[in-house]
Amino acid sequence: MAFNTSLIPKTENMLQVTPFHLSRNGAFQRRPRGILRVENKQFAGFAGYSDLYKADVTFSDQSKPLPIIAKAFRIIPNDEESNDQFTNIVDMLQDRESAVGAHEHISPIWSASVVMAGYTVPAIATPYYGNGNIINYVRFHPSADRFELVRQTASTLVHIHSKDIVHGDICPENICIADDGTVRVTDIAVDTLVRQTIHGNNLCVPSKWMYKSPEELEWGYRTTQTDIYSFAVTVYSVYTLKPPFVSKAHSYGKGLVQIINHGHDGLFEEIKPDAMSNDLWEVVRMCCAVDPSLRPSMKEVNGMLVRMREDK
Incomplete structure (x- = not known):
């Protein structure tokens, strides 16, 4: 831009x-x-x-x-x-x-x-994190352990949710990489508090709409379940090294409608990224359930990731 x-x-x-x-x-x-x-x-x-x-x-x-x-x-x-x-x-x-x-x-x-x-x-x-966000880091460090970065992010969200706090804006830009190559989650609740103050109860399109759940885009809800959905879409992008939609100014209408009506299934087209394991792909799909009640908790997600790591 x-x-x-x-x-x-x-x-x-x-x-x-x-x-x-x-x-x-x-x-x-x-x-x-x-x-x-x-x-x-x-x-x-x-x-x-x-x-x-x-x-x-x-x-x-x-x-x-x-x-x-x-x-x-x-x-x-x-x-x-x-x-x-x-x-x-x-x-x-x-x-x-x-x-x-x-x-x-x-x-x-x-x-x-x-x-x-x-x-x-x-x-x-x-x-200031010189390595940039998680996608930039993986792009410039192809040998980086993507699964470990995903697991660290999941464990962080478990901690945040355990305090009854919703991050509200999980996306690659808010997952930075420190000098030692480990994750730093940033801007917890920042976007939510700003939007509530500026827009009140009025709905507006979030800047990172492409990582959002159907219910957040349609109704403005932000819950631990919307965090889980956004986490899964972010994981997908970490493995494809690109956003789920091409971001163009004033051209997000079709994408919004697609997510609200069908979630990200139509976007993913059931195509697993080559570098992603079958087990992780299954977790991503579960977290992207259109019905929030069908999504696992972040604690359950983290438990699945820990077991995957142990089984390697």
């Missing part, structure tokens, strides 16, 4: 990232103390509701800088109502992270603020 470069925010001397309520989990065991400096600030792209900035943050008790991505929510200058709404979202995400607790495959999320052209907007920040 081509962007008009004149729309890209100029970040030199404009961007200040100041994370607070700092916490670390998983691979990040120590709580950093204060910010010593923020360097190498640069615009990194657009997201659905935010602008992305990359920076290196050095904390006062660490000599090595930590690369981060800050997602600054897109707010019109001096729009105090929207600023307050997104500030509340950031606070809720901090509460949600505390509820989720530590897990080795969950990315930490920090509250942040970004100063742009003289005004401050709320933001969230996460570590």
